[in-house]
Amino acid sequence: MRRTRQEKAEPRAATVARRATVLAAALECFSRDGIDGTTIGDIQKAANCSVGSLYHHFGSKDGIAEELFIEGISRFNRGMVRRLRRCRGAEESVKAVVRFYCDWSTRNRSLASYLHSRDIDFSEPARDRLKAVYQRYIAEVFTWFGPFVASGEMRTLPPDAYVPLISGPIQEYVRRWLSGHYERPPGVVKELFADAAWRVMRGP
Amino acid sequence: MRRTRQEKAEPRAATVARRATVLAAALECFSRDGIDGTTIGDIQKAANCSVGSLYHHFGSKDGIAEELFIEGISRFNRGMVRRLRRCRGAEESVKAVVRFYCDWSTRNRSLASYLHSRDIDFSEPARDRLKAVYQRYIAEVFTWFGPFVASGEMRTLPPDAYVPLISGPIQEYVRRWLSGHYERPPGVVKELFADAAWRVMRGP
DNA sequence: CTTTTACTAGAACTAGATTCTAGTTATGCT
DNA sequence: AGCATAACTAGAATCTAGTTCTAGTAAAAG
Secondary structure, three states, X not given: OOOOOOOOOOOOHHHHHHHHHHHHHHHHHHHHHOXXXXXXXXXXXXXXXXXXXXXXXXXXXXXXXXXXXXXXXXXXXXXXXHHHHOOOOHHHHHHHHHHHHHHHHHHOHHHHHHHOOOXXXXXXXXXXXXXXXXXXXXXXXXXXXXXXXXXXXXXXOOHHHXXXXXXXXXXXXXXXXXXXXXXXXXXHHHHXXXXXXXXXXXXX | OOOOOOOOOOOOHHHHHHHHHHHHHHHHHHHHHOOOOOOHHHHHHHHOOOHHHHHHHHOOHHHHHHHHHHHHHHHHHHHHHHHHHOOOOHHHHHHHHHXXXXXXXXXXXXXXXXXXXXXXXXXXXXXXXXXXXXXXXXHHHHHHHXXXXXXXXXXXXXXXXXXXXXXXXXXXXXXXXXXXXXXXXXXXXXXXXXXXXXXXXXOO
């Protein structure tokens, strides 16, 4: 029987499972001991598989790290977009970004913590994939907010300024909380930061 | 002749020089190839010294990275405090934080870029040193801003919220610029971000 | 049922971080 | 000055951990 899409065969069920197992194991190791702190052997043991298997699926230790990172970002982005679509109006949307950031980071603490790490040497192709993921996300988000800017409900600013202005503070707060510098969980300051974001964004 | 402070001898002139040379060499390597990407051999060649010498002064590769990080942060902090002391009033002070962040990052681009990396496995003592540096800094900064909060010129917020709210956005912008995602240098958005910080901070 | 391809295993290899031993140079003290 | 001690430098040897390689097993395609 001819396969519907010839370019890419469906991976076996076992493959999907193994990759997922490895990524989960890696997340556990990475978030406990850091990327440098975990060895291939650690991941291997945690995932109950052989070195060969790891290298077959991911090519290298950094390959595992990349994959985990890109998948995590994608999950976050999907969640954010879903949340935005349920909003009405500019204020609710801007605040939703901040609130979602809080909620998601609290719910997915170890993944969030991993996504804050900067120590992955992305390979060229991985960098490209990540860029693509990010651009698709930004396109969706800007499409969402565009009308509010057009109508004057939100300020008109250089495009590069929006993300840092809206997410910068909560991101920084969460980062510090995740790395143990701050005690109080983000939920406590959620509304404060949401209000602050809106203060900055609302039209004059 | 008895030494004034017996606990810690003055290091030799040659020692000071060599440490500085190594740190400069390391910064060059790290910011070009990343921490993982540079080998001890690279630093050794760039600094014109032997492996033994490196290990004598810094104990390990991470030791070099730690030292560079802590020294960089200290430099940044000193500059910020100096700048603040020249300010009059709450608005000028808040805006000065943002402006200084911009200016310093632009002037010390490679060091700034290095300080944004998160991939250093700090040893326990280094972590403590860093914490001490940070707390001294925070104490000075809060002493500076305290009166403005007391007088109502600035809002009263949970202490942990100030740094993320004021510096978060510009920090995020600069980070993206340093890693090549944004084209326009921070100078271009400096006043915009300074205004935003003040919008968030000024009393109602 | 055979051929091909995806996948697994673990031993062998290798790059690079760290340790060790042997020296050299400066400083403090009498 | 001259000895003792500590700071420092050098580079070979070691050891850890990432990667590669070869041989095999299981599953899908035809």
